[in-house]
Structure formats: structure tokens, C-alpha cells
Amino acid sequence: MYDVSVLRNGIRVVTETVPHVRSVSVGYWIKAGSRSESPDKRGVSHLIEHMLFKGTESRTAKQIAEEVDGIGAQLNAYTSKEYTCYYTKCLDQHLSPAIDIMSDIYCRSLILETELNKEKSVVLEEISMYEDNPDELSHDLIFKALWGDHPLGTNTIGERDTIKALSRGDLTSYMDQWYRPSNLIVAAVGNMFHAELVQLIDRHLGGLSGELVQPQFTLPVSRGDVLTIEKDTEQVHLCIAVPGASRVDPLRYSVSVLDMLLGGSMSSRLFQELREERGLVYSTYSYNTCYSDAGLFGIYAGVSRENLEQVIHLILEQIRQVREGNVSESEIARAKEQLKANLVINLESMGNRMSRLAKLALFHERLVVPDEVMRQIDSVTLSNVVETAQLVLDPSRLAVSAVGPVDDSLSDYFNQQRDRVLSGC
Structure with a gap:
């Protein structure tokens, strides 16, 4: 309590x-x-x-x-x-x-x-x-x-x-x-x-004083740029992102399940496709970074320059597959169990527990207990995840960053691949 x-x-x-x-x-x-x-x-x-x-x-x-x-x-x-x-x-x-x-x-x-x-x-x-x-x-x-x-x-x-x-x-x-x-x-x-x-x-x-602070924040507007920094490295460090769920977004639980099945675990689609089946990467994952009124849903991969285009193609293909509903009930079940286990295991650390409590007090109207979070996770259905993917993983809003042996030509290739996904090809 x-x-x-x-x-x-x-x-x-x-x-x-x-x-x-x-x-x-x-x-x-x-x-x-x-x-x-x-x-x-x-x-x-x-x-x-x-x-x-x-x-x-x-x-x-x-x-x-x-x-x-x-x-x-x-x-x-x-x-x-x-x-x-x-x-x-x-x-x-x-x-x-x-x-x-x-x-x-x-x-x-x-x-x-x-x-x-x-x-x-x-x-x-x-x-x-x-x-x-x-x-x-x-x-x-x-x-x-x-x-x-x-x-x-x-x-x-x-x-x-x-x-x-x-x-x-x-x-x-x-x-x-x-x-x-x-x-x-x-x-x-x-x-x-x-x-x-x-x-x-x-x-x-108790002796501190000061009037109530009323911050005035503006909402971010999605740009969908492709930004590169050329560096002499062995790998290209690639990120692909779209606007995600905020801390209070009603979709945040289904976004979490989507994140887990796409790139949040060893059985996730990106890990299995890019690393286990094709051996193209060592590290790949997805994540949703939440703010009070906005979020960023991102995908990362570290890949050699010669395999960069193929990895981009495969990531966008997985996005297309999920948006079209090619998701199984077993994937949803595994993702939900992973989320619940991660929550409980993290709370065994007093530091993590304190951090969670503070963020609830900072950004939420009430302090939600872990059991309620797990019930919300359990309530997410396959159709919820597909609908969320169709809303969140919008190819027209994708942004890209890449650091390594890359140049501005990456923008042209990525836009071609994005257009392919948008056209349903």
C-alpha cells in the first residue's frame, strides 16, 4: 500500500x-x-x-x-x-x-x-x-x-x-x-x-516557500525526417521511429504488448528475423519512450553497411505484417507474460520501485498498484494490438536516424521502401 x-x-x-x-x-x-x-x-x-x-x-x-x-x-x-x-x-x-x-x-x-x-x-x-x-x-x-x-x-x-x-x-x-x-x-x-x-x-x-508552478508545454509535431551522421565505424547504428503512446494514453498497454512482440524479447519478430534466422545483426530491439503528453515508438539495429538496406527492408516488412494482422494468439500471450514478469522482477529492486512510485505521483492522477497494471495487460487482445499497430506504426510518419558509414543517399532508399509499404506491395 x-x-x-x-x-x-x-x-x-x-x-x-x-x-x-x-x-x-x-x-x-x-x-x-x-x-x-x-x-x-x-x-x-x-x-x-x-x-x-x-x-x-x-x-x-x-x-x-x-x-x-x-x-x-x-x-x-x-x-x-x-x-x-x-x-x-x-x-x-x-x-x-x-x-x-x-x-x-x-x-x-x-x-x-x-x-x-x-x-x-x-x-x-x-x-x-x-x-x-x-x-x-x-x-x-x-x-x-x-x-x-x-x-x-x-x-x-x-x-x-x-x-x-x-x-x-x-x-x-x-x-x-x-x-x-x-x-x-x-x-x-x-x-x-x-x-x-x-x-x-x-x-x-518545510521552511521552503514559493508559488505553484504551472508549466505551459506545446505538443510536438511529427516531422518524419531522415537524419544521418557519417562516422568511421564498423557498423551503422540505425533507429526508426514513429510517435508512440504517452504516459496516460489509453493505448499504452496495447502499445507495450506491440513493443514486446515486435522487438522486446528473444522470441520477438525482429530478434528472430534479423538475428536468429538471417544473422544480419547482433543487437536489435524496439522500445516505447513515454512523456506526459507524447511518446516515441522506436526500433534499433546495429548492422554492417553492406547489410543496411536489407535490414531496413526487413524491419519495414515486419511493420507491414503486423499492421495487416499477421499476428498469432501465442505471440500475444508470450508478450503479455513477458511484460508482467518484467514488471514484477523490476519491483524487486527498491530503487526501481521508488522510481515507479515517483513517476506515478508526477504524471498520473492516482497511484496505480502493480496488480492493476497486470490486469490491464491481461485485458489486451489480439485485435487491440493489430488496431494499435495500424494507428501507431503509420509508415507515412516514420523517422530515421543513422550514425556510421552512411551518407544522404540513405534517405532516398528509405523513402522508396516506405512508399512500397504504403502501397501495400
Whole structure:
């Protein structure tokens, strides 16, 4: 069972007590990420996340690290497009000092100019690291191919020019706007009492103030571009995507089943066709990335240049087959069992459990228990999946990204293959 409390200043505390473990996972979740940034401030959310570990009014960066290690805890953070999370994992007897450290970096980080300049260099190196990873680069590029310059189409880390131009004032202004009590959820799962955590959070964060944040987001518009980056790599890293299901889309359960049968498991169509039967790839899979009001349904394959056209043809052929209803009941049954098992197995991790609970609190009207999710998965039928495939896997909306030994000629070939699928040939 879940417990929820709202402090006087608007902070929501959501917990699930799991008494048979000896640890607690706690996250401070701010409902703001790269989607909340203006174009000239891209990367500010991620840079703030870095800076909050660089020292507070009472602790240096080294002291933060030493105190965390001193209680055997883990302390980390990450930035996404719609939220930023600071989290700790600690033994149950160390919950109080862990909350003290977390709250200190959240409320009293100094963000010194000298540290900011150093951390900008760190982030620039992080950008270089991603650019040296063609797999990561292709996945970043597919969002731009699908949504262009919309905030959901840009990467979270930002661009070099905007990172270099960010000032301390840019960071503090962003925090003043978004790091408000009404925009913060504290989620915790593990061996602790809800009332105890509420008391700790009220003690450390109850004095924060700020008006309710009302974000105004625009919906992304699908572009369906073909974008390539030529690199000297052994493989082409290929992504194909269409708009998918949002976090609250009624189709999200049937999209999940579609995802699983198409490329989510070893028995999936893409894995069997591209790897097991033809030996064309080592890695191929599908996925649905959800946002509050949009989604991206993607397919990935890493393939040699000489086999690229054949793999594109086979992927589009599988899309055509599913859209035409060439799906068996046994495929649907396997996909649903995989989804349910993945849910349960993931929830055996307190960190995963805490993350799921926080996202429910951030984006949903109520906290849905796992048993209800499994019932929703069980209710998906073969006809639901085919209808969803016909709606979602629309060839006219397909976008493509490719990184590796490719050039602009890929666009012509892909468009020919897409036209073939559209014509039903």
C-alpha cells in the first residue's frame, strides 16, 4: 500500500513500506527537465544537477562524498526531459543522516563561479563522450528526426555553445522558477515508516516557500525526417521511429504488448528475423519512450553497411505484417507474460520501485498498484494490438536516424521502401 502526505508548503511525500528489506531508496523529484528550458538555456537543468554536488553552506564537495561513504550510502542524480531526480540508497538505520545530506544539497548549494567553470568543462567532456558513442548518438538523433527543434526533440545535456554561455544567474533563476515546494515530490520505498519520513522532510524542507508552478508545454509535431551522421565505424547504428503512446494514453498497454512482440524479447519478430534466422545483426530491439503528453515508438539495429538496406527492408516488412494482422494468439500471450514478469522482477529492486512510485505521483492522477497494471495487460487482445499497430506504426510518419558509414543517399532508399509499404506491395 502507498501512503501520501502533503506538507503545508506543497511538497508531496509518497512512500511504500517494505519491511522485509534493510534498505531505503529516497528520491527528490523535481517536475522540470530539459523540456522546461528556453532554447538559449539548453543544458541548464543538467548543469544544475551537476552543481548541487559541488558544495553547500556547511559542506564542501569532498565532505559530501565522505559523509555519504561514511554511512555506506549511495548518492546520485540524473536529468530527463520532464523531471530531475536526486536520490540516495542507504541502510534503514541511516535514513536520517541521508535525508540531512540530500536536503542540504537541495536547499543550500553554493553554485560558486569557480566550481561552475570547472563543471562546464566536465559537461563538455561528457558531450564528447556521447559523440564518441554512435549507439547513443543515433538514439539522440532519432528524437530530432521525429520532432525537430521541439524541446522533446533535443537532447538533455545541451549544446556546447549554450553550455559555455550559461552563467550562475541562469542557474539560480531556473532554480527559483522550478525548484519550488509545489513542484517537488519526495518518494521513498523500503524499511521505514511513512510518518517518520514526513517528519524528517518537514524538518529539513518545510521552511521552503514559493508559488505553484504551472508549466505551459506545446505538443510536438511529427516531422518524419531522415537524419544521418557519417562516422568511421564498423557498423551503422540505425533507429526508426514513429510517435508512440504517452504516459496516460489509453493505448499504452496495447502499445507495450506491440513493443514486446515486435522487438522486446528473444522470441520477438525482429530478434528472430534479423538475428536468429538471417544473422544480419547482433543487437536489435524496439522500445516505447513515454512523456506526459507524447511518446516515441522506436526500433534499433546495429548492422554492417553492406547489410543496411536489407535490414531496413526487413524491419519495414515486419511493420507491414503486423499492421495487416499477421499476428498469432501465442505471440500475444508470450508478450503479455513477458511484460508482467518484467514488471514484477523490476519491483524487486527498491530503487526501481521508488522510481515507479515517483513517476506515478508526477504524471498520473492516482497511484496505480502493480496488480492493476497486470490486469490491464491481461485485458489486451489480439485485435487491440493489430488496431494499435495500424494507428501507431503509420509508415507515412516514420523517422530515421543513422550514425556510421552512411551518407544522404540513405534517405532516398528509405523513402522508396516506405512508399512500397504504403502501397501495400
